[in-house]
Amino acid sequence: MSTFRWSLSSPRLSLRKLLHNYNPPSLPHHLCLQGGGVASSPKMSTSTNSDQNTNTHFIPASASTSMAESYQVVPGGGLCSSSTTSPDEMDRVAEQTFQRYTISQSSSDINARKSGKGVAIVWFRNDLRVLDNEALYRAWVSSEAVLPLYCVDPRLVNATTHYFGFPKTGAFRARFLIECLADLKKKLMKMGLNLLIQHGKPEEIIPTLVKAYGAHTVYAHKETCSEEVNVERLVSSCLRKMETSTNSTKLQLVWGSTMYHIDDLPFNTSCLPDVYTQFRKSVESKSKVRGCIKIPSSLGPPPSIGDWGHVPSLDQLGHLGEKASSYDLLRIYKETRNGMLGPDYSTKFSPWLASGSLSPRFIYEEVKRYEKERLSNDSTYWVLFELIWRDYFRFLSIKYGNSIFHLGGPRKLKLSWSQDQLLFESWRDGRTGYPLIDANMKELSTTGFMSNRGRQIVCSFLVRDMGIDWRMGAEWFETCLLDYDPCSNYGNWTYGAGVGNDPREDRYFSIPKQAQTYDSEGSYVAYWLPELEALPKEKRNFPGHSYIKPVVPLKYGNNNKNIHKDPALAERRTRSQGNKIKGYRR
Ligand SMILES: Cc1cc2nc3c(=O)[nH]c(=O)nc-3n(C[C@H](O)[C@H](O)[C@H](O)COP(=O)(O)OP(=O)(O)OC[C@H]3O[C@@H](n4cnc5c(N)ncnc54)[C@H](O)[C@@H]3O)c2cc1C
Numbered sequence: 399m400s401t402f403r404w405s406l407s408s409p410r411l412s413l414r415k416l417l418h419n420y421n422p423p424s425l426p427h428h429l430c431l432q433g434g435g436v437a438s439s440p441k442m443s444t445s446t447n448s449d450q451n452t453n454t455h456f457i458p459a460s461a462s463t464s465m466a467e468s469y470q471v472v473p474g475g476g477l478c479s480s481s482t483t484s485p486d487e488m489d490r491v492a493e494q495t496f497q498r499y500t501i502s503q504s505s506s507d508i509n510a511r512k513s514g515k516g517v518a519i520v521w522f523r524n525d526l527r528v529l530d531n532e533a534l535y536r537a538w539v540s541s542e543a544v545l546p547l548y549c550v551d552p553r554l555v556n557a558t559t560h561y562f563g564f565p566k567t568g569a570f571r572a573r574f575l576i577e578c579l580a581d582l583k584k585k586l587m588k589m590g591l592n593l594l595i596q597h598g599k600p601e602e603i604i605p606t607l608v609k610a611y612g613a614h615t616v617y618a619h620k621e622t623c624s625e626e627v628n629v630e631r632l633v634s635s636c637l638r639k640m641e642t643s644t645n646s647t648k649l650q651l652v653w654g655s656t657m658y659h660i661d662d663l664p665f666n667t668s669c670l671p672d673v674y675t676q677f678r679k680s681v682e683s684k685s686k687v688r689g690c691i692k693i694p695s696s697l698g699p700p701p702s703i704g705d706w707g708h709v710p711s712l713d714q715l716g717h718l719g720e721k722a723s724s725y726d727l728l729r730i731y732k733e734t735r736n737g738m739l740g741p742d743y744s745t746k747f748s749p750w751l752a753s754g755s756l757s758p759r760f761i762y763e764e765v766k767r768y769e770k771e772r773l774s775n776d777s778t779y780w781v782l783f784e785l786i787w788r789d790y791f792r793f794l795s796i797k798y799g800n801s802i803f804h805l806g807g808p809r810k811l812k813l814s815w816s817q818d819q820l821l822f823e824s825w826r827d828g829r830t831g832y833p834l835i836d837a838n839m840k841e842l843s844t845t846g847f848m849s850n851r852g853r854q855i856v857c858s859f860l861v862r863d864m865g866i867d868w869r870m871g872a873e874w875f876e877t878c879l880l881d882y883d884p885c886s887n888y889g890n891w892t893y894g895a896g897v898g899n900d901p902r903e904d905r906y907f908s909i910p911k912q913a914q915t916y917d918s919e920g921s922y923v924a925y926w927l928p929e930l931e932a933l934p935k936e937k938r939n940f941p942g943h944s945y946i947k948p949v950v951p952l953k954y955g956n957n958n959k960n961i962h963k964d965p966a967l968a969e970r971r972t973r974s975q976g977n978k979i980k981g982y983r984r
């Protein structure tokens with residue numbers, strides 16, 4: 399069988415370590431696009447020690463490297479067509495992808511489009527890509543010289559989450575960001591530009607640059623959540639303050655984070671359907687996904703800059719010495735996507751989508767190409783189906799504003815919740831006594847990733863079995879996730895906590911049932927909890943006295959016999975159960 403694999407072109411990234419952590423020999427090798435190019439972004443490197451910031455790697459002794467080597471997110475995007483893609487091959491696929499999504503300088507109409515004068519700044523945010531980047535394209539069209547800029551904003555990297563004070567950006571995502579920036583810089587240089595990296599607040603840096611280079615416009619991608627929108631407002635207002643009778647510089651915000659463009663929705667976002675299926679059916683039948691923006695392959699020269707700055711190091715992002723620590727898969731994605739173990743069950747596109755290194759429209763075009771050139775089935779469609787979820791949560795964040803971050807959620811429900819620190823910590827650290835929960839939480843803190851199935855299960859357990867304030871879980875995810883995106887994270891948490899737009903009233907995930915269905919042989923739990931490996935397969939998820947005693951009983955379950963006997967914890971548990979019962983009486 400010919401085999402193909404997903405190949406994002408993406409950052410040389412710590413996700414490699416993540417994948418390194420996966421990969422028991424029994425992994426199903428099946429998830430992949432074929433035929434060339436699934437992404438256009440930074441690349442995932444095979445080299446763990448390839449830059450000076452990468453001196454700390456998490457590679458568990460038990461992990462074999464072969465799978466990690468074989469599951470590479472390919473530079474330049476593209477779906478590779480071999481089971482052992484070499485770096486050379488990946489570079490070739492990346493180059494082909496780049497050609498496909500750019501316009502050659504010799505193309506006849508290319509210069510006809512470029513009419514602008516002076517300097518335009520591109521302020522990169524969560525759009526760390528060159529392909530399908532409308533802000534970059536518009537800046538090029540409207541100027542003689544483009545100045546690409548990234549601001550290392552202390553509010554993102556050296557800050558804490560809103561309510562519970564966890565680190566705002568954990569070590570894995572910080573490392574991922576570094577790799578995305580390094581890759582973006584390299585790509586821009588290849589196109590005759592560079593990336594100016596400055597440390598500080600955009601509202602302070604941008605006006606200074608505008609003044610120094612006489613920039614007439616600042617282009618950036620529009621965000622939707624209040625923290626990011628506030629920064630947009632501050633930048634705009636600082637630019638307005640600089641305005642003189644001869645000089646006015648505008649901040650031009652461009653939409654580019656979703657597969658369906660906001661202007662192509664068949665409704666205003668204030669009337670967005672609250673139920674996902676209605677949203678999906680409506681956009682599928684009435685909207686069209688726009689083509690990717692094709693950008694010239696050469697964009698330079700940039701304005702003359704003395705010091706372009708360096709890609710930040712991990713310690714500059716507040717993580718001194720911390721551990722950050724080919725196959726034809728697309729055709730069977732629908733059957734595998736609920737898996738938990740290994741690199742191949744799902745696409746792993748999310749970190750690149752969240753950093754904007756990868757555009758969802760790019761995936762759309764590549765899936766369509768795969769369908770045309772190879773095959774089209776439920777699985778190929780299902781990737782788009784999942785991407786519509788991502789769009790849905792992004793548009794919901796516009797409709798519901800800050801309520802997605804509030805305890806009562808978009809439905810403004812007044813439920814009572816526990817903030818029991820001990821229970822929360824047992825969840826966070828993977829010590830609840832339920833192997834499926836503990837394995838997932840260990841995977842999260844060790845790699846910065848967790849499967850969608852795992853996220854739903856641990857969310858349900860925290861809010862429904864422990865009765866804990868869902869925002870504690872959401873903020874912990876905000877700290878840890880490589881693919882943290884405020885809309886998808888808080889959207890899914892409000893949904894899972896029953897304060898969002900879920901038409902189902904009590905979305906309870908029964909752990910025994912989930913374990914039997916998705917980890918029937920206990921391979922996943924044994925991978926993350928090696929102490930369970932020696933048990934018979936059918937016992938690994940139900941280890942009884944061979945494992946930590948469960949810290950709470952299940953809401954629907956009869957495992958109360960074996961509950962933790964620590965009286966303080968038991969007392970707290972009773973309280974939190976009380977809260978929970980009260981909380982769920984609607
Ligand atoms: C409690 C909870 C929190 C989550 N937080 C985030 C988050 O911060 N960032 C994030 O990108 N996703 C989040 N998700 C959604 C989902 O779990 C991840 O997108 C997915 O697991 C990423 O793996 P993948 O790229 O292999 O996904 P695949 O299964 O291959 O799906 C392809 C793409 O579809 C999109 N997608 C799939 N499922 C969802 C979903 N439920 N909601 C939104 N988009 C989806 C993602 O962009 C994903 O990359 C969360 C889900 C839950 C239940």
Ligand SMILES: Nc1ncnc2c1ncn2[C@@H]1O[C@H](COP(=O)(O)OP(=O)(O)OP(=O)(O)O)[C@@H](O)[C@H]1O
Pocket residue numbers: 559560561623624625626799800801803804876884
């Ligand atoms: N990108 C983001 N990531 C995480 N949290 C965010 C993001 N954007 C906004 N928030 C959250 O949104 C909330 C906004 O809080 P803020 O105090 O500004 O307003 P509020 O009083 O909560 O809301 P409102 O003004 O709508 O009543 C905070 O919980 C903040 O953390």
